[in-house]
Amino acid sequence: MIADDDLPPEDPAAALRLIDEQRATAARQFEPDPRAYYWPWGLAWLIGFGLHFLYYSPGDTPLVEMPSWLPLTVLFVLLAAAGAVSAVAGARAYGQVTGESARRGAWYGWSWGLGFLTLFVLAGRLSDSLPPDLVGLLWSALAVGLTGILHMAGGAIWLDRPLFLLGVWITVVNLLGTIAGPGWHALIVAVAGGGGMLLAGLLGWLRRRGRR
Template sequence: MIADEDLPPENAAAALRLIDEQRATAARQFEPDPRTYYWPWGLAWLLGFGLHFLYYSPGDTPLVEMPSWLPLTVLFVLLTVAGIVTAVAGARAYGQVTGESARRGTWYGWAWGLGFLTLFVLAGRLSDSLPPDLVGLLWSALAVGLTGILHMAGGAIWLDHRLFLLGVWITMVNLIGTIAGPGWHALVVAVAGGGGMLLAGTLGWLRRRSRR
């Protein structure tokens, strides 16, 4: 006996609905959990730039005494961990994808890697010529600015308006913080930037769960 689900669709409308359902199911299988993409970066920014604000606070006196190397070291460690988490999540989600989409993802990943390599070299060359408070502003403003630009580029590549708008938000946050100056930049990025990433991950996860 043939089960009901094995029978062919009764009409064209039912066939189209079946195709749409199967396409949506396949898309969900390859779509990574948004929390694995945004939450690690949001926490890294919230904690890392939060330490920057506590040490490089507006004024000449740190709000919390700590070694001068600690804020930047913690930030880079957290960013490295976030990068590993999202890379693993992306590999699991898209590891079996081939063709044009795979090439786009690979080239986009190279853009991130080469972009931040260029940033490290440039900021490293300039750091010795700046006072400590401006060194922190230089590294953080360049890193956040590049992140915003790459998010906008990713949104343009995949026509993802949410990713593009997040890049716009990060860019505006970075501009406001940079204009405000050392100390304030770290606070603005920690709260608005890190908080924005956490919110983006949460909203993406809720949308993904509602579709299921």
């Protein structure tokens, strides 16, 4: 015997609302918390590039005395931690997704890995030909620039407007920082780039919460 709650609604409008609610519920289940994706990267940029600005300041003297290895080490550790957190969040959200969406995600992930591998090889080859201040600018500008481009590519693949706009913002921030020059680039990326990611995570979480 079928319970009344299991019967489909007789009102077409109610049936459409039920379908929309089920779709929204499924979308939330397969959508990672934006805070878990953006906030670790935003904090990594804010702290890591902030330390770079404090040590490799536009002047010849560091604004804050610290070991020369500390800014780069902290940045790499924070980036690795951010990558681990976002990877876990993505695996939990998309682990059961198969088919075309799964292939898009896998290929997009390979694009990040191969893109940064190419960047490291290229920057490593050019570093010996540049003065120390330009070496730091080269590495950071290439890394931030590639990040912005890949964010825009991800937004285009999944028609995700906030992701695409974040990529545009990161690209503009990187261009302004590169024009400003060594030292200033780290400050601009730390505040505007890291802050932009933190804001993107907050706005994404608010949108997600509003759809419930």
